[in-house]
Amino acid sequence: MFDKIKGTNFLAVLGASGNGKSSVVRAGLLYQLRQTERWHILPVITPTSQPLTALATAIGMPAGQLTDFIEREPTERLVLVIDQFEEVFTLCKNDAEREQFFAMLLAAVARADHKFCLVVVMRADFLDKCSQHVALAKKIQEHQIIVTLMTPEELKEAIKAPTRQVGLKIQDTLVSEMLVDVKGALGHLPLLQYTLTELWKTCAAQRLLTFSAYQALGKIAGTLEKGANGVYQDLSPAAQKTAQRIFIELTQLGEGSPDTRRQLSQPDLVTALLFEPALVNQVLQKLVSANLVVTDKPKDEPAPVVNIAHDALTQHWGQLRGWLDGNRDAIKNQRDIEADAKRWQEKMSKKALLQGLYLNIAKDYAKTHT
Structure with missing residues (x-):
């Protein structure tokens, strides 16, 4: 990957959900780039629901000035990494903003020559979503690298190396069993990471990760389920309702693809839930402490952002799957109404008001969910 970007100004890193794409780029590629003074690395961004705002945050000026920013930077080469690029389709519902985002990025790639690498x-x-955008699709087709599943030997090292670094021992039978259990599991790396973290919590005092502890946790398939259920069941009834709404709000429904995480600012999340803010923040802290939810305070952002810890939760936690599948139509209607309301607030025009079928859907939703 490092060799590839030496001779190009665009690279698409592709792979299945949970197979380590982000880790390869963040811990591999960017680490290598930091070893040379030639490269200046911009803050890694994700598109979020407002990709132009995310881009502006990375460069510290309006997104439309990206090319000017690149030209002014006193560096030989400049790299911008956009992680979870699929968010531009799953979270951004503004077609015009999406097109503008693509146009600005591709214009910068074209005009900045080899000084800039995206x-x-x-x-x-x-x-398939990218194929609808010809210029972007062509770039991806010409400059891509596929992150494949790790081999058994690579997985074995991924399990054992961290334990060596912190002075822990791990039973060989445990390693062998984990390799069998992760085989073929969707999003297996996040599941493996979560399971190893829980094992460490259980076994740290004895400095040995054991097969018996692994069995007690529920193995790869059950550790996440058991852990998430345990956290949820320990909450009060009011806090459980709040947690349910938090997880639903932080999940983006897939359209012909698996459900994914949905990042929100903490104030927006609190407002959307219509619960007592103190209760929402209290529940959030418990979910963060349990590694089910993560918070971050991006540079130059006015408020923290909140996200589900990893897509494995949206795909493997039965409780969350039940909430989503049982309320899928209502959630979709709610999100559509929110998007319509936002468009009206931006335009303040009668033309942006709901009419006909869409108005009736909104009225029906209000009757049954408020």
Whole structure:
């Protein structure tokens, strides 16, 4: 990957959900780039629902000035990594903004020659979405690298190396069993990471990760389920309702693709839930402490952002799957109404008001969910 970007100004890193794409780029490629003074690395961004705002945050000026920013930077080479690039399709509902985002990025790639390199990290199942944007699709087709599943030997090292670094021992039978259990599991790396973290919590005192502890946790398939259920069941009834709404709000419904995480600012999340803010923040802290939810405070952003810890939760936690599948139509209607309301607020025009069928859907939703 490092050799590839030496001779190009665009690279698409593709792969299945949970197979380590982001880790390869962040811990591999960017680490290598930092070893040389030739490269200046911009903050890694994700598109979010407002990709132009995310881009502006990375460069510290309006997104439309990206090319000017690149030309002014006193560096030989400049790299921008956009992780979870699929968010531009799953979270951004403004077609015009999406097109403008693509146009600005591709214009910068074309005009800045080899001074600027754009790296996009995306789930491979969103390639068909990109095919609808000819210039972007052509770039991806010509400059891509596929992150494949790790081999058994690589997985074995991924399990054992961290334990060596912190002075822990791990039973050989445990390693062998974990390799069998992760084989063929969708999004297996996040599941493996979560399981190893829980094992460490259980076994740290004895400095040995054991097969018996692994069995007690529920193995790869059950550790996440058992852990998430345990956290949820320990909450009060009011906090459980709040947690349910938090997870639903932080999930983006897939359209012909798996459900994914949905990042929101913490104030927006609190407002959307219509619960007592103190209760929402209290529940959030418990979910963060349990590694089910993560928060971050991006540079130059006015408020923290909140996200589900990893897509494995949206795909493997039965409780969340039940909430989503049982309320899928209502969630979709709610999101559509929110998007319509936002458009009206932006335009303040009668033409932006709901009419006909869409108005009736909104009225029906209000009757049954408020």
